[in-house]
Amino acid sequence: MPPNIGACSIVAFAEVTRLKKRRKDSAIDRREFLAATSGLLAAAVPGGSMLAPTAESKVPPLGSLAPRPSGNLRKIPIGVFDPVYKDLSLDAMLDKVTALGLEVMEIGTGGYPENHHCALDDLIADRAKAKAWQKKFEDRGIRVATLSCHGNPLHPDAKHAQKDIDTFRKTVLLAEILDVKVIVGFSGCPGGTPQDTQPNWITYRWPPEYAEMQDWQWKEKIVPYWKAQAKYAREHGIKRLAFEMHPNFAVYNPRTLLKLREAVGEEIGANCDLSHLFWQGCDPVEVIHFLGKQGAIFHAHMKDTVLYPEYVARYGVLNFAIKKEERPEASDEFRAVGYGHSATLWKSVVKAYMDVGYEGILSIENEDLILSGEVGVERAAYVLKNVRNELLEA
Helix, strand or coil: CCCCCCHHHHHHHHHHHHHHHHHHHCCCCHHHHHHHHHHHHHHHCCCCCCCCCCCCCCCCCHHHHCCCCCCCCCCCCEEEEHHHHCCCCHHHHHHHHHHCCCCEEEEEEEECCCCCCCCHHHHHHCHHHHHHHHHHHHCCCCEEEEEEEECCCCCCCHHHHHHHHHHHHHHHHHHHHHCCCEEEECCCCCCCCCCCCCCCCCCCCCCHHHHHHHHHHHHHHHHHHHHHHHHHHHHCCCCEEEEECCCCCCCCCHHHHHHHHHHHCCCEEEECCCHHHHCCCCCHHHHHHHHHCCCCEEEEEECEEEECHHHHHHHCCCCEECCHHHHHHCCEEEECCCCCCCHHHHHHHHHHHHHCCCCCCEEECCCCCCCCHHHHHHHHHHHHHHHHHHHHHC
16 A cells, blocks of 8 residues: 555545455446445545546546635534434434534424424424424534425425425424524425426426426416515525425526526525536536525535446436436436545535635535445545545645
8 A cells, every 4th residue: 555645545445455355256246346436536536536437537627626725714514414314313313423523413394304303393382392402402512504394385286285385384483493594495396287286397498388387387386485485484584595406396406596586585595415416417616606606505415426427328317316226227326425526526615615605504415325324424524524624724
């Protein structure tokens, strides 16, 4: 092993050695080998950008990956989104988070991620109980920075929609009690016509009936709903609604985010989850600068995506693995931070957040199919803390 090798490199070298030995004993799949090792190598070797490179892979220009620290940079708090600990009690989860040295948390209050550690109805009904719940975090040196209610309040099914509407409004009330300034969620997606029973995600405005449906969605459903909810939130002191730019919802990229912000007001901003933007071809630093300079980033999920070039070339990017059984021929899938793109790129990402004066947190969301649960959180936290320290110490 070369002298003066860093901690990331030691871990990478050990992992590669272990898997090479395993390859002698059994037939390990190439994708599994790359998935388990390349992110570590990317974190160890400056300039490594793709988790699964091929001979045709293009490395981004060095200048775009090597941030140059300047001025007084804010130490952006690093935390975690709690659904990854859904099988743990609140106290057991806090033990884990404290041991990792994380400083803040994003807590789910309902919707798709559910509310594993936040009894929403009970807390808004009893202010003292809500404060006692919050104190459990504070006693460990952890701040509840954001509340999240990822749902679809625009769902054509009235019962589904009403449940998510109620969750959002209750989350606003809890945020007011706790003095939490940011609520995270989805924009929602309505049907394409008043008669639809399921959401209709329209991204391409031809043939013309699709343009007509999309126009109807925005005019009749999306904008009126969020104008009313932004007013409700504002009346309760909440002025930052952070929408995750997510496929299958009306807001899925920076352009649609700004479209809603322009129509509704400055209460609308981004949960800048780059994992959904990598596969769309967005440049992460450009997105942060573009939205950040407009004061439109309220929250940031820390989650990576790997693109497998051979399958992107064959199937395109709309071939995403959500379940393990979908991985063998998937073009892309979620990974822990540093396992889809290099630590050098993530250093550029954190630097970009610092440069635009981002006031939120770096919230680890782990949906890695390989490094599942706590393991993915640990690996992501390791990368993020290291690159943040390098920037602050430079």
